[in-house]
Amino acid sequence: MSNLIPVIEPTMVLNEDVCKSNIARMAQKAKAARVTFRPHFKTHQSREIGEWFRASGVEKITVSSLNMAMKFAEWGWNDITVAFPVNCLEHEKINYLASRIRLNLLLAHSEGAQKLSACLKYPVGVYLSVDTGYHRDGVDANNYEKIDRIINIVAPDVNIKFEGFLTHAGHTYNARSKEEILQIHRDNLRMLKNIKERYINRYPQLKISIGDTPSCSLADRFGVADEIRPGNFVFYDVTQMHIGSCEWYNIAMAVKCPVVDINRDRNEAVIYGGGVHFSKEYIARPGDRPLFGLAAENHSDYWGNLIPGTELVSLSQEHGILRCSDAFIANLHVGDIITILPVHSCMTADLMKTYHMSDGKVAYHI
Amino acid sequence: MSNLIPVIEPTMVLNEDVCKSNIARMAQKAKAARVTFRPHFKTHQSREIGEWFRASGVEKITVSSLNMAMKFAEWGWNDITVAFPVNCLEHEKINYLASRIRLNLLLAHSEGAQKLSACLKYPVGVYLSVDTGYHRDGVDANNYEKIDRIINIVAPDVNIKFEGFLTHAGHTYNARSKEEILQIHRDNLRMLKNIKERYINRYPQLKISIGDTPSCSLADRFGVADEIRPGNFVFYDVTQMHIGSCEWYNIAMAVKCPVVDINRDRNEAVIYGGGVHFSKEYIARPGDRPLFGLAAENHSDYWGNLIPGTELVSLSQEHGILRCSDAFIANLHVGDIITILPVHSCMTADLMKTYHMSDGKVAYHI
Numbered sequence: 192m193s194n195l196i197p198v199i200e201p202t203m204v205l206n207e208d209v210c211k212s213n214i215a216r217m218a219q220k221a222k223a224a225r226v227t228f229r230p231h232f233k234t235h236q237s238r239e240i241g242e243w244f245r246a247s248g249v250e251k252i253t254v255s256s257l258n259m260a261m262k263f264a265e266w267g268w269n270d271i272t273v274a275f276p277v278n279c280l281e282h283e284k285i286n287y288l289a290s291r292i293r294l295n296l297l298l299a300h301s302e303g304a305q306k307l308s309a310c311l312k313y314p315v316g317v318y319l320s321v322d323t324g325y326h327r328d329g330v331d332a333n334n335y336e337k338i339d340r341i342i343n344i345v346a347p348d349v350n351i352k353f354e355g356f357l358t359h360a361g362h363t364y365n366a367r368s369k370e371e372i373l374q375i376h377r378d379n380l381r382m383l384k385n386i387k388e389r390y391i392n393r394y395p396q397l398k399i400s401i402g403d404t405p406s407c408s409l410a411d412r413f414g415v416a417d418e419i420r421p422g423n424f425v426f427y428d429v430t431q432m433h434i435g436s437c438e439w440y441n442i443a444m445a446v447k448c449p450v451v452d453i454n455r456d457r458n459e460a461v462i463y464g465g466g467v468h469f470s471k472e473y474i475a476r477p478g479d480r481p482l483f484g485l486a487a488e489n490h491s492d493y494w495g496n497l498i499p500g501t502e503l504v505s506l507s508q509e510h511g512i513l514r515c516s517d518a519f520i521a522n523l524h525v526g527d528i529i530t531i532l533p534v535h536s537c538m539t540a541d542l543m544k545t546y547h548m549s550d551g552k553v554a555y556h557i
Numbered sequence: 558m559s560n561l562i563p564v565i566e567p568t569m570v571l572n573e574d575v576c577k578s579n580i581a582r583m584a585q586k587a588k589a590a591r592v593t594f595r596p597h598f599k600t601h602q603s604r605e606i607g608e609w610f611r612a613s614g615v616e617k618i619t620v621s622s623l624n625m626a627m628k629f630a631e632w633g634w635n636d637i638t639v640a641f642p643v644n645c646l647e648h649e650k651i652n653y654l655a656s657r658i659r660l661n662l663l664l665a666h667s668e669g670a671q672k673l674s675a676c677l678k679y680p681v682g683v684y685l686s687v688d689t690g691y692h693r694d695g696v697d698a699n700n701y702e703k704i705d706r707i708i709n710i711v712a713p714d715v716n717i718k719f720e721g722f723l724t725h726a727g728h729t730y731n732a733r734s735k736e737e738i739l740q741i742h743r744d745n746l747r748m749l750k751n752i753k754e755r756y757i758n759r760y761p762q763l764k765i766s767i768g769d770t771p772s773c774s775l776a777d778r779f780g781v782a783d784e785i786r787p788g789n790f791v792f793y794d795v796t797q798m799h800i801g802s803c804e805w806y807n808i809a810m811a812v813k814c815p816v817v818d819i820n821r822d823r824n825e826a827v828i829y830g831g832g833v834h835f836s837k838e839y840i841a842r843p844g845d846r847p848l849f850g851l852a853a854e855n856h857s858d859y860w861g862n863l864i865p866g867t868e869l870v871s872l873s874q875e876h877g878i879l880r881c882s883d884a885f886i887a888n889l890h891v892g893d894i895i896t897i898l899p900v901h902s903c904m905t906a907d908l909m910k911t912y913h914m915s916d917g918k919v920a921y922h923i
Contacts, residue, residue: 199646200624233874255875256829258566275875276817278829280565280892299818299827302891320818327876328818328827361873451642452665452686452694461665461694463622463644467907472837507727508599508903509621509641510693525668526646537874541833542908 196492196547198447198528201468203543205426205554206493210443211243213424217407218247226413229253229272231402231422234537237546238266239554240425253402253420257284262557264292273297274357274402274420276320276328279306289313295354299329301337304344311350318357318400323382324375325361332358332382335389342390355398355417356386363405369435376406380414387415408436428536429485433474439497444536445487446543448511450527458515462529465509469531470538473506480504484531486513492549494530503531562858562913564813564894567834569909571792571920572859576809577609579790583773584613592779595619595638597768597788600903603912604632605920606791619768619786623650628923630658637661640723640768640786642686642694643669648676655679661720665695667703670710677716684723684766687752689745691727698724698748701755708756721764721783722752729771735801742772746780753781774802794902795851799840805863810902811853812909814877816893824881828895831875835897836904839872846870850897852879858915860896869897 196204214230221228230244231253241263244252251270254260260271261284269292276299279285285307288294295316298304307317319341320329330337345351360379366372383399390397401413402420408431413419426444427437448464473481484503488495500516513529533539540546546554562570580596587594596610597619607629610618617636620626626637627650635658642665645651651673654660661682664670673683685707686695696703711717726745732738749765756763767779768786774797779785792810793803814830839847850869853860866882879895899905906912912920 200622200644256566275829276827278566278815278817278892280815300891302819303817306892326823327871327873327878328820331822449644449646451644451669453668454694456697457692461642463641466836466838466904470832470837471901471904472832505693507693508907512693525666526644526672535837538832538837541874 196447196549198449200449201464201543202447202547203540203545204445204447204493204530205546205548206443207548207552209441210240210425213427213441213443214243214247217421217424218249220407220411221419224411224413226416227251227418229400229418229420230425231255231274231420232263233259234422234425235540236557237554240546241266241268253422257281257288259557260284260288260294264288269293271295272318272400272420274359276300277303277307279303279310282310285310285315286312289315297357298341298345301340301344304341308345308348308351311348314350314352316352316354317345318354321356321358321383321386323358323360323379325359327359327361329358332386338386353394353397355394355400356383357400357402358383359402360406361403363403364430364434366405366434369409372405372409372435376410379406380416384415404431405434405436423537426536426540429482429532429534430474439485439532442532444540444546445494445530445532446539447528447530450523450525450529453520453523453525455520458517458520460513460515460520460523460529462511462513462531463509464511464531466506467508468539468542469503469506469511469533470535470542471506472535472538474534480514482534483511484533486519487530487532489528489530494532497532562813562915564815566815567830567909568813568913569906569911570811570813570859570896571912571914572809573914573918575807576606576791579793579807579809580609580613583787583790584615586773586777587785590777590779592782593617593784595766595784595786596791597621597640597786598629599625600788600791601906602923603920606912607632607634619788623647623654625923626650626654626660630654635659638684638766638786639663640725642666643673645669645672645676651676651681652678655681663723664707664711667706667710670707674711674714674717677714680716680718682718682720683711684720687722687724687749689724689726689748690741691725693725693727695724698752704752719760719763721760721766722749723766724749724768726767726769726772729769730796730800732771732800735775738771738775738800738802742776745772746782750781770797771800771802789903792902792906795848795898795900796840805851805898808898810906810912811860811896811898812905813894813896816889816891816895819886819889819891821886824883824886826879826881826886826889826895828877828879828897829875830877830897832872833874834905834908835869835872835877835899836901836908837872838901838904840900846880848900849877850899852885853896853898855894855896860898863898
């Protein structure tokens with residue numbers, strides 16, 4: 192019998208084998224497709240899990256803040272893309288990093304480009320953020336005038352090397368089928384192909400970087416892309432399962448929570464596990480209560496199958512409401528431990544901070 | 558000119574004057590209504606802000622976890638109610654606290670009562686959690702059979718003193734008018750009065766404890782209640798404003814965020830400030846985008862009026878999408894700082910951790 196992970200309060204549990212399989216599968220896919228694998232580390236934000244990537248041959252990474260870049264640079268990563276529109280108020284961090292590692296920054300707006308050019312003391316690479324339909328940040332993929340304006344601002348700057356175009360097709364998260372995700376992926380690549388063709392003569396080395404976990408999980412071909420930057424796949428979660436980019440058994444992370452109250456009249460249990468543990472992100476379900484997580488059978492240190500009809504349907508700060516099946520609640524007692532697969536593993540990991548694994552092994556989130 | 562709070566990344570700002578006014582007003586109200594003021598510290602979770610309460614005469618507090626109780630006990634609070642169904646897996650913390658301070662615990666289920674009785678080595682007080690309509694935890698306020706069962710489990714235990722009945726009328730958060738909140742408050746007190754009348758002969762000292770911020774903000778009379786436990790009022794937030802329990806100028810906490818991208822075609826700005834800063838809690842608005850926060854004018858270290866038509870309508874991990882009015886976006890630039898009043902201050906404070914005040918003063922969340 193293994194040395195069980197002690198659970199007396201909400202405890203994040205990481206299945207190391209599943210997580211390493213997720214990493215290996217994506218690394219293998221990138222290799223087969225001959226694209227650079229530059230995983231996004233914003234999901235795990237862990238020095239230890241980072242080393243599992245390194246063991247899979249990863250040398251280049253993506254992060255979503257300069258603070259995260261500072262940490263991973265400290266931990267020996269020396270080729271980092273910060274895939275967030277550059278914030279030149281943090282110029283000290285930018286210059287600190289640029290003086291020490293190979294740093295890529297993201298430009299989304301001509302004013303950001305001007306400010307970057309004005310504050311840089313060391314060389315950096317830049318990607319231009321193009322919007323292929325997600326409509327969060329960056330320049331519309333068809334607006335060549337705006338693209339040209341940004342490129343022309345940075346082109347004369349000896350400290351700035353224009354690396355290429357980067358997109359995050361986050362609208363795949365609104366998809367509800369594999370085919371819909373793959374259609375977005377193809378549309379994305381087609382728009383990026385047009386851009387590449389327009390600029391390749393001026394910038395023969397330019398690279399195309401794409402990134403969302405749904406596309407990278409389901410597609411095997413990446414067309415014009417030179418690089419993939421998925422992040423969430425390291426753990427996956429109920430959202431990814433819901434949209435079809437993984438199966439439940441690919442989910443590597445869960446939170447174990449004590450049962451503190453049971454209401455058999457309503458088929459509900461109250462667990463110690465709320466918004467400060469899971470985040471309050473949910474999947475809306477018309478005509479039904481929102482979904483904050485799915486319950487899975489306890490199995491040694493980790494978990495087994497999903498428990499049919501047993502779901503986290505409400506969260507307050509520390510309380511979670513688990514709606515239970517008749518069969519499940521019949522044998523449930525106060526003090527039992529429930530394993531919950533979270534709706535969004537990035538947010539849950541950011542709150543829980545400590546990854547518990549078998550045999551007392553732990554890893555830490557920043 | 559004051560020594561401005563430096564903002565280069567998402568920064569939580571606390572208006573000390575507004576916060577102290579919120580505390581003083583509630584303390585005064587409790588005094589006038591002759592009820593004990595046992596504020597809930599789960600919102601601020603700050604040693605320093607706790608001292609502001611102490612300066613207002615507060616000696617007894619409420620928290621929502623044993624971990625929080627451990628911290629506040631360390632910081633000199635010696636009369637603490639943990640208003641969360643007791644979790645006896647944490648018996649070591651329970652006994653540690655019970656041996657050192659006056660500790661009140663919450664019973665919601667007969668199994669929890671049995672487990673508590675079995676693990677206690679030192680005396681505690683207990684409240685019974687009664688459900689007056691929120692339907693989260695506790696025993697239905699009309700189910701005297703279940704109430705009796707729990708009381709009869711703990712009555713013979715020399716380590717357990719039955720203190721009375723506690724409720725959290727959290728369904729006031731679903732209200733959308735002051736009158737609706739006050740109606741819930743009156744219904745709540747009526748149900749508690751029935752319970753008190755039934756048990757007062759057996760327990761002449763029994764107390765009734767109520768707690769939600771909407772009721773405590775709007776009501777001046779607390780009927781049968783002996784104690785009030787509001788928490789969120791210390792900061793308030795856009796949710797409280799939305800349901801009518803405060804005005805915007807009572808909100809004491811905000812997050813200042815840099816603008817990193819602007820899309821004038823969509824009237825949107827991208828701010829550095831996402832789900833890991835604000836939490837992903839939102840106010841749903843049928844036919845409109847969800848509301849994650851409201852923008853306010855920058856004013857010295859703090860903020861002034863709300864900016865009409867300028868709202869946080871989407872969040873991803875680090876990005877926020879601010880939908881702007883024409884007038885506001887016309888003068889907006891990348892690198893500007895936007896002040897956002899959060900939808901739920903408890904969740905935002907839990908993520909942001911550091912409270913910045915004028916003149917370099919700071920306070921810390923656990």
